[in-house]
Amino acid sequence: MTRIGWATDIHLSVCDESTRQGFYNEVRSAKLDQLWLGGDIGEADNIETLLSELIISVETRVYFVLGNHDFYFGSISGVRAMADQLCKQYEEAVYLSHCRVREVTPKIGVVGHDGWADGRIGDYETSMVMMHDYRHIEELSGYGKLERWEHMKAQGDQAARHLENTLPEAMEKYEEVYLLTHVPPLREACWYEGNIANDEWAPHFTCKAVGDTILEIAAKYPSNLSVFCGHTHSSGVCHPAPNITIYTYGAEYEKPRLSKILEL
Numbered sequence: 221m222t223r224i225g226w227a228t229d230i231h232l233s234v235c236d237e238s239t240r241q242g243f244y245n246e247v248r249s250a251k252l253d254q255l256w257l258g259g260d261i262g263e264a265d266n267i268e269t270l271l272s273e274l275i276i277s278v279e280t281r282v283y284f285v286l287g288n289h290d291f292y293f294g295s296i297s298g299v300r301a302m303a304d305q306l307c308k309q310y311e312e313a314v315y316l317s318h319c320r321v322r323e324v325t326p327k328i329g330v331v332g333h334d335g336w337a338d339g340r341i342g343d344y345e346t347s348m349v350m351m352h353d354y355r356h357i358e359e360l361s362g363y364g365k366l367e368r369w370e371h372m373k374a375q376g377d378q379a380a381r382h383l384e385n386t387l388p389e390a391m392e393k394y395e396e397v398y399l400l401t402h403v404p405p406l407r408e409a410c411w412y413e414g415n416i417a418n419d420e421w422a423p424h425f426t427c428k429a430v431g432d433t434i435l436e437i438a439a440k441y442p443s444n445l446s447v448f449c450g451h452t453h454s455s456g457v458c459h460p461a462p463n464i465t466i467y468t469y470g471a472e473y474e475k476p477r478l479s480k481i482l483e484l
């Protein structure tokens with residue numbers, strides 16, 4: 221039996237010391253073989269410290285992807301490079317966006333990528349939503365709306381390419397495949413307080429490039445694919461294909477917690 225714990229959007233940077241220690245304690249008490257983390261752990265200027273603290277404290281392997289908040293006040297490329305360094309420093313840490321398929325059990329594999337809201341679902345052009353991403357992340361700031369959209373699409377495409385390179389191998393080799401990502405890959409997975417995102421919000425909370433890739437690849441294999449995502453801080457489940465289930469997990473600021481424990 222392999223015990224996996226899933227947590228997303230833990231936003232440790234808004235937690236005080238005792239709240240952070242409480243979360244690490246919850247993870248340790250769960251006696252996990254692996255902790256899977258779905259991104260939005262901190263911001264660029266504190267994530268190295270917070271992620272190191274977490275890795276040292278939870279006493280289990282940590283498989284993670286990063287979320288949009290993790291790049292605030294810095295750059296996507298800089299934080300991803302830091303994540304690579306951290307994984308060299310701590311052998312129990314695995315950054316799935318830069319990894320091939322990882323075996324969980326002989327029948328179960330896991331892949332992952334941060335994903336990126338690519339503005340392709342809903343109506344980006346008329347949406348008035350102005351995410352902090354567009355001011356506080358180097359790769360997206362300083363552009364007009366349409367120019368920025370091209371950069372958002374490029375980030376989404378990069379996530380999809382990583383999955384094109386890893387998901388087929390996982391679906392071929394394992395009966396059950398888990399895919400960890402931050403951004404919901406379909407509108408049906410983009411829950412907010414029990415409803416699906418509308419045209420105004422969906423562009424900023426879904427990654428169509430990843431969604432299309434998942435649907436296309438999963439259709440070629442009999443294996444089951446479970447996708448775990450977050451980002452909206454609201455929960456829901458959808459089944460976009462007979463062998464795909466997408467779980468979107470909720471979160472609350474200042475209340476990091478395990479959303480799910482799997483016994484595989």
Ligand SMILES: [Fe+2]
Nearest residue numbers: 229260289451
């Ligand atoms: Fe979040």
Ligand SMILES: [Fe+2]
Nearest residue numbers: 260287288451
């Ligand atoms: Fe997020």
